[in-house]
Amino acid sequence: MNTKTIIPIGPYHPLQEEPELFRLYCEGEIVKDIEWETGYNHRGIEKINESKTFDQVFFVVERVCGICSTSHPFAFANAMEEIAKTEIPDRAKYIRTIIGELERLHSHLLWVGLAGHFLGYNTVFMWAWKYREIVLELFEKITGNRNNYAMFRIGGVRRDIPNSYIPEIKKLLDTLKPKADLLTGAVMDDPVIHARTKNIGILTKEDIRNFGAVGPTARASGVAIDVRKDDPYAAYPLVNWKVITSEGCDVFAKAEVRLLEIYESISIIEQCLAKMELLKEGDIVTMVKNIPEGMGFGRAEAPRGEVFHFVKSDGSNSPVRHKIRAPSYVNVATFKKSCIGQTIADATIILAAVDPCYCCTERMAFAYDYYSGKRIMNGLDLIRISQQKTSDIRMSL
Amino acid sequence: MGTINYDILPEILKLNFNGDIRRIIVQQRKRLVIHIRKEALPEIANYFLDELSYRFIIATGMVCDNGFEIIYHFSDDGNGYVINLLTRLPEDKPEIESLANIINAANWIEREIHELFGIKFINHPNLTKLISDGLWKENEFPYARKKGEKFNPDEL
DSSP: OOOOEEEEEOSSOTTOSSOOEEEEEEETTEEEEEEEEOOTTOBOHHHHHTTSOHHHHHHHHTTSOSSSTTHHHHHHHHHHHHHHTOOOOHHHHHHHHHHHHHHHHHHHHHHHHHHHHHTTOHHHHHHHHHHHHHHHHHHHHHHSOSSOOOOEETTEESSOOOGGGHHHHHHHHHHHHHHHHHHHHHHHHOHHHHHHHTTOSOOOHHHHHHHTOOTHHHHTTTOOOOHHHHSOOTTGGGSOOOOOOOSOOSHHHHHHHHHHHHHHHHHHHHHHHHHHTTSOTTOOBOOOOOOOEEEEEEEEEETTEEEEEEEEEESSSSOSEEEEEOHHHHHGGGHHHHTTTSBHHHHHHHHHHTOOOHHHHOOBOOOBOTTTOOBOOOHHHHHHHHHHHHHHHHHHO | OOOOOTTTHHHHHHHHSTTTEEEEEEEETTEEEEEEOGGGHHHHHHIIIIISOOEEEEEEEEEETTEEEEEEEEEETTTTEEEEEEEEEESSOOEEEOSTTTOTTHHHHHHHHHHHHOOEEETOTTOOOSSSTTOSOTTOOTTOOOTTOOOOGGGO
């Protein structure tokens, strides 16, 4: 008799920082099939944007994802500037690139920490998150926010980075380098991490093509796709850097790609800072008066891969249609391939290896009672329940 | 990666798919929108995916006058081009052949478009709801609204 055991992971599970349900169909220790339920984070952002003006959309798309909160405005700005046929000032290009790369640094450090945590290697987790603070401090200094930086607008950026800040930014970046060495050394040399991640969760080039996977997930299988190189935007064609790839195809290769990208990002930021010093302060925006009718296809390389924004404009001040494709949407689907045939213990790190971000993958939340068809909750109901509960507690005291 | 000369792409397409291509619009530099007949979608998509090794990015469903539009976005990673196949579907019978059997990346987005717009994808391996898990009313498609109808979250 062929009996399978179902192991559910989620929707609320300590392994995951966001809600998502995976069902592993196992025979003994081996995962034979996987199914998932999504939708716990769907917020209807695409539809909401149709009722916002183009300027407001920036603040909404920034909240598509908490971790890569610049890549969505980046792609949206690229799409809008395609429609408006606008060229942005060089200084704005450098500032955008610096913000984008700082975000990659903090996202990759966050992932290294989480990966360590999933493997039961909590020292890596503590280190990585501690050193990530340096990057967040930099963000706080430059933008005033640790996350959701609100730096982008159509035609440029909202705030300048004054030249007087540059020495201190460089100093902080210098303190990050030895920490990156430490982390890379710890991950690349550790026999336990090798044993847990090598030859685990293999994705071949053919799988990458079939699932349309992007970013470090694709680059770790030797597919050298990177929007920054392929379809250059902002200041990426103005600085020297290389696309990191690995032929390993396994979880270890994904870690390797991300760790080496940390060095590339630091190098890109340093080059941008050096070039910015030569430019006039304050020249950060090209004013755009009207958005003409048309379609824009904006792309940006987020820490997890290509973000794609499609915007259709009819000449008014808000989009007719705004489609957002986050990288996790295609990367998460690769589990169907990478988890099968692996043990349950390895499934956790394989799920984590693509750095899944469910906020990105889904974008609404409304609930209906399945039988009566009645809406169960809205914001006011929640407030009412919360107030009711507080008053009940007060009464019982 | 595709090694195609984009100056002659319109001629190549017209030669291969005469009659199926309605219009080719160069939207911006490196961005092409190709209007095609919906019956020819699998054949043309296959040409881009298999012969030119393009990557499937995503598809976008849209409401337009008298029906729906679906735009399939493909990326030529070697050259940085985005090629978009635009198909129109009538309002009374929104049906189109699924691409999920050709490329796995189309699987989820077709389910999503089906759920949000009510468009049917013929021969899709698993055309169930992706986002709401059946918690929305049947035959209620939140994105399938006419132009000018404003979105009101309380109404849903």
